[in-house]
Amino acid sequence: MTDILEDRLRADLVRRAASFTSHPPRHFGTRLDEDVTRPRFRRRRATIGAALVVGALAATAVPAAAAAGFAPGVADAFGWTHRTTPGLPLIPADDATGHVVMSLPASQGLPAIALLAAKTTTRGDCYTAVSQLAGKTWKAGSCGVSGVRTLTDGGGGGTGQAVLELIEAPGAAYITVGDGPGARRVPVADGVTALWLVKGELNRQVSVTSFDQKGVKLQSISIDEITGLPKTNWTGPGAPYTSSSPQP
Amino acid sequence: MSTHPPAPAPSRELRSGVDLDEDRLYRSLWPEIARLAYLLSGSETVAEDLAQEAFIGLFRAQNVGDARAYLRRSVANLATNAGKRSRREHAYLRTVPQRSYVGSDAESDDLWPLLDRLPSRQRAVIVLRYYLDWSEAEIARALNCRPGTVKAHASRALNRLRKELS
Secondary structure, three states: OHHHHHHHHHHHHHHHHHHOOOOOOOOOOOOOOOOOOOOOOOOEOOOOOOOOOOOOOOOOOOOOOOOOOOOOOEOOOOEEOOOOOOOOOOOOOOOOEEEEEEEEEEEEEOOEEEEEEEEOOOOEEEEEEEEEEEEEEEEEEEEEOOOOOOOOOOOOOOOOOOEEEEEEEEOOEEEEOOOHHEEEEEOEOOEEEEEOOOOHOOOOOOEEEEEEEOOEEEEEEEEOOOOOOOOOOOOOOOOOOOOOOOOO | OOOOOOOOOOOOOHHHHHOOHHHHHHHHHHHHHHHHHHHHHHOHHHHHHHHHHHHHHHHOOOOOHHHHHHHHHHHHHHHHHHHOOOOOHHHHHHHOOOOOOOOOOOOHHOOOOOOHHOHHHHHHHHHHHOOOOOHHHHHHHHHHOOOHHHHHHHHHHHHHHHHHHH
């Protein structure tokens, strides 16, 4: 004779499992072909050249509430890994606690990027994208205020040959960079993301579009890229980008 | 001077190293692995984390054999490890309203919050035993412990549930 509790467990677990529906966030490695429309987000241009310390990224994956549709502690199809690791050194220093929102390991000639976040009470949320390129540490930083963020074109640039972009896209799950079949898709965590602009995107207009978790387009901007930067010579570890190189 | 836009990048292989068969496997097994992760973790969001992590482990591993069995074991392990590491987060998640359980009856619903209060290992043993009908040996293998330990966890979990219900 079976135990009543055990019978209830069996039945309850089956019913509870049936009540939970989950679809894979995306096909592993799928690409996106989308047209741009209209979102609302902001971009901060990195001024390259700052010498800063990048904390070593902890390998521990700590599950937490999912950010913008991506699972923390898990590498998604685009190579970004979300982690929450308190205590990492954060740049700039006007924060009380820091944690890694996302990290992108080095691959295919691109350097690793750590997207660090701090929450402050007076200046809102601060984010900094930090990476190492050609032996130097680069950063893109922004301290915004919570609420609606309007689009601004940061303009300007640096004296180097690469641009580290910090993109703020509140409410977005991912952005696409570029147009048509060649568009890159980059996840967004806590409303921000970071990326290296690739060679083909420098010194020309680039479309950036944000999408929510369901793939609904939010906003599109056209980035009028930095003028004055060299149009060639993407430098950094690994081979320079060419038009036929795989993109992150 | 304008530059040509980059040529379309090759699709999934270069992006993630996952081929078409793995993609199909991912799509076909995701629902059941995510459900198992949900039962083990008690949280929808954590469940998807765990499921995704299990698939990544699968695709990186070699000579896996039975993918479903591998994923189930992996999720069980991940869930117990996650439960140990994130007790504070789980305590927070318990205060967040979860998806309503449509069609439930009050008697069945009594067990779910009780399961949530079990230590992660005990919960894993209960789920693997009563949802997947795994033997003690199978559970032991999944959780990297001895069958006797599984038995002890099951006994403690059931005793605790009976005590909570009484």
